[in-house]
Amino acid sequence: MGIKEDGILEELDEQRSQTAPGLLSNQEKDRLIERAFLGLYRWYVARSQATRNWNPDLDIDWRNLRTDHSEKMNRILEGFFAVEQYVPDYVLTLLKVIRRSHGRSHFHIRWGSEEEKHADLWENALIFSRFRTPQWIEDYKHTLREKAWELPWDNPLHMIFYTVIQERATQVNYLNTGLIAQGKSEEPDFANDVDPVLAQASQIIAIDEAAHYNFFLEGARLFLYYYPARSLEALQDVIQYFAMPAGDLIPNYDRFAEIVARAGIYGPREHLKDVIDIALKNLGVQGRAALRRGINRIREVPTMEGGMRETAIFDLLDVDGVEKKVQKLFGRIRDYEKQVGFDEIDPTIFVPAR
Numbered sequence: 001m002g003i004k005e006d007g008i009l010e011e012l013d014e015q016r017s018q019t020a021p022g023l024l025s026n027q028e029k030d031r032l033i034e035r036a037f038l039g040l041y042r043w044y045v046a047r048s049q050a051t052r053n054w055n056p057d058l059d060i061d062w063r064n065l066r067t068d069h070s071e072k073m074n075r076i077l078e079g080f081f082a083v084e085q086y087v088p089d090y091v092l093t094l095l096k097v098i099r100r101s102h103g104r105s106h107f108h109i110r111w112g113s114e115e116e117k118h119a120d121l122w123e124n125a126l127i128f129s130r131f132r133t134p135q136w137i138e139d140y141k142h143t144l145r146e147k148a149w150e151l152p153w154d155n156p157l158h159m160i161f162y163t164v165i166q167e168r169a170t171q172v173n174y175l176n177t178g179l180i181a182q183g184k185s186e187e188p189d190f191a192n193d194v195d196p197v198l199a200q201a202s203q204i205i206a207i208d209e210a211a212h213y214n215f216f217l218e219g220a221r222l223f224l225y226y227y228p229a230r231s232l233e234a235l236q237d238v239i240q241y242f243a244m245p246a247g248d249l250i251p252n253y254d255r256f257a258e259i260v261a262r263a264g265i266y267g268p269r270e271h272l273k274d275v276i277d278i279a280l281k282n283l284g285v286q287g288r289a290a291l292r293r294g295i296n297r298i299r300e301v302p303t304m305e306g307g308m309r310e311t312a313i314f315d316l317l318d319v320d321g322v323e324k325k326v327q328k329l330f331g332r333i334r335d336y337e338k339q340v341g342f343d344e345i346d347p348t349i350f351v352p353a354r
């Protein structure tokens with residue numbers, strides 16, 4: 001599942017910069033991507049500290065969590081706990097791959113510090129629901145951590161798209177669980193799971209996941225904008241082979257996956273409609289089928305016909321729309337830098353890719 005070795009798409013991204021005078025070198029593109037990641041990361045930390053500085057123990061009224069949730073809801077909470085339990089692996093593995101990027105690697109540490117709170121929040125939910133004893137939870141953690149999560153792709157480009165899809169999927173999971181806890185689900189199995197404390201817990205985490213999704217989305221757009229051919233192919237790979245993290249490590253994961261799917265929280269339908277379709281729309285990429293067909297077209301057009309390949313890219317990617325979003329990101333970074341005073345010394349400046 002790694003990057004294709006034949007280099008056609010890399011060649012194409014390079015041709016774009018060689019054939020048209022005034023276009024950017026790869027070195028310059030890499031510099032712009034890194035500057036944007038760094039600026040976005042610094043903006044993100046400030047915002048995270050100002051607006052999402054919650055505590056998993058103190059900010060939720062755990063004593064009032066219901067202790068009579070349905071068996072299915074309890075299994076769902078246990079599944080969320082298990083997935084978030086691998087946060088040390090999520091941080092460690094990707095950090096090694098992106099460590100050369102200041103913006104991406106420092107963001108990843110911050111991201112990990114937010115995900116670590118999610119693991120602790122779901123552990124509290126298990127403890128206070130009385131579904132599991134503290135001893136059971138301790139043993140379970142031990143079992144989970146006997147195995148280690150590994151990266152689905154070992155390169156930064158595929159992983160930016162993987163994290164876009166994964167964060168959106170996680171957000172959908174928590175939002176829909178929150179709807180059940182608010183009494184907004186029509187599933188009869190969950191009629192007795194209305195619980196304001198669980199609703200608040202789900203909501204708090206869903207907001208974090210939305211912030212994560214947005215960071216990765218902005219990052220993914222940078223790659224799509226400056227390296228469209230190889231980025232579109234990486235995106236197609238990720239969509240084709242996507243699986244939620246740790247599904248192969250958690251005991252009885254299939255049972256959990258079946259419960260969340262039947263509950264209307266997250267199943268194949270939600271994955272396509274609420275995750276992939278939304279992510280593609282946000283990325284400015286044509287739908288799933290068009291992307292699959294389009295990648296083949298980009299690859300099949302003869303090398304001499306660079307222009308035709310360009311056309312294939314334009315058919316797949318709303319380049320104008322992506323450019324506007326990238327420009328907007330640089331604008332946000334500029335405003336942040338003005339607030340600090342960086343703008344007077346070394347401002348981050350947008351340079352168009354074409």
Ligand SMILES: [Fe+2]
Nearest residue numbers: 084115118170
């Ligand atoms: Fe999380």
Ligand SMILES: [Fe+2]
Nearest residue numbers: 167208209212
């Ligand atoms: Fe997240």
